[in-house]
Amino acid sequence: MDQFALLIAATLASGTPLAIAGLGLLINEKAGVLNLGAEGIMLVAAIAGFAAAFNSGSDTLAFIAGAAAGATLAAAFGVLVIWLNTNQYATGLAVSLFGYGFSAFVGLGYVGKKLSERTPFEVPGLSQIPFFGPALFKQHPMVYIAIGLIAAAMWFLYKSRSGLVLRAVGESPESAHALGYKVRWIRLVAVMAGGALCGVAGAFLSVVYAPLWVEGLVAGRGWIALALTTFATWRPVRVLLGAYLFGGVTMAQFALQGAGVDISSQLLAMLPYLATIIVLAIISRNPTWIRINMPASLGKPFHPGA
């Protein structure tokens, strides 16, 4: 039973960076911009966050630095694809490659450095409950903030007026433009917000999760977050569930291996991907549902007055 509680706890921590980055990409895509640069943005934010945490000792500053670095790189991407109308796929890939090289270059001095001691966070009172305490209430605050962010995004996208405008820009930029909305600026803000969230996820990996800096630390999680957004049919709550499912199956397969279960580890390593695809494909199997949720102008450039 204790083992199971620890498995749940590890699942929540493992899914959190994917959920935050996936949410950021969802906001990008709801505004009609596909950002394949997520991996590079997360890497640059990871080193920015690590450097901030190393020099200041504060996690809060680390997340702010990560978010700022993510938003800055995303803004550069945004200017290229929104104003100069560069191809979103090619530019995104370039940002990924750039982020990899740049983070490795600026992070050279931080390889093998150690962050100062942290006192583990516990939710007062609740963490003492047997089973549920160790399973749910002894996490880094960012794990709870991630759930809050998902709820906030749901409210923003579907209940607020600004959310409606953001979605309009992603569905039909021409109509939004005709109504007098500044399509390009709205897209830029969405891209920067998405970059900031990817940045928080990157900083979480280097400051809380690993916690260390080394070249290529993110190791493909940006791409997983991108895939998750699509498989979750652009619904925030499914991004969260998909992230937890992915994290949960990853941790469960390690637990099975450790218990000496006789299943090939190569097969087990494949399971998180397989399970996430199958489950999300089943819950999203309705084609109308996908058509309604997929931003109609995703990846298409917008030319005002064209």
Next chain:
Amino acid sequence: MSQMNKRTLLGLTAAAALTALVGCGKKEEPAAPAAAAPAPAASVAAAPKPEPLKVAWVYIGPIGDAGWTYAHDLGRKAVEAEFGDKVQTTYVEKVPESADAERVLRDLASQGNKLIFTTSFGYMEPTIKVAQEFPDVKFMHATGYKLAPNVGVYDASFYQDAYISGMIAGAMTKTNTLGFVGSFPIPEVLRNINAYALGAQVTNPKAKVKVVWVNTWFDPPKESEAAQSLINGGADVLLQNTDSSAVLQTAEKAGKFAFGWDSDMSAVAPKAHLASNVVHWGPAYNKYVKDVLDGSWKSDRIVWGTKEGVNEVVKIADAVPEDLKKKIDEIKAGMKDGSFEVFSGPIADNTGKERLAKDTKADQAWKDKVDFYVKGVDGKVPTGK
């Protein structure tokens, strides 16, 4: 309309420029040390000195990995320090174990490098292939087994360090459960797991080893997750055969013990760190460069070890009892003079089958074919069947 086209063109050009910039940046990186080197070499050329021997290294990872590739690069620096202007060294980082490796090797050979070190198991076939095209260039391949007239092989005895780590782990565990984060189930890694278990049984007959495979050499968050999962399952002393310090740092966070691997990692986890298993390629590289310089190089396979100081366990923590440290020194001395062999019979696998008979010492052929867990390791070696 035409204005829009121009804009699109402009934008595409900008994106292409960015891509090109990134592309160039990556390619220039490895070339930089080579480009920097000719300046002093040119001034030397005025004096009637022989041309420096050009030596090149091909790395699988970045030299900033703080582990495997970093250790090879320290070896390259040792060669520079030893031979000075008699050699001119170059390296290429992050070369995939694919057709790219062949291209890089061919480039290096045509640029006049006379000795080329290929430092990952997956470079074996490309090395053999390119070596046929350049018979006057010597190639040295790390951790492989295929020889050719101008291809030699070198390796280190990492399992000796894993054995000593096991001895420490057996003494330090409170749960009698040790953990191992494995990369891929190949003989080299299985030797380390088995040596870890055998070492642990010396100091603690009840010690068991649990193994978790991550199927990658390098993915720090995943290495952390595997370590966390072993800790959740009751393991309290961890060893890994992966390239980052994530396992050690996870142990530090959880208040458990672990070891450094490939390089000295004592600084990242002062409380969890029990010892670091390091590899110094310097002595091996110096010998090969010297052999090529004086013309005595010949194709062979050498497995270097504790004896030559190529691999060793360093920075054993203060928490480790003094009498155990003395015992370790005795074992080390035995490894140095050849009287002690980690894999000495009888050795049974974890199904009870005898794998090495009583009173026999394992030879190289036996070590090359390890495909089982010894008694005391939980589970079954993943075979894909």
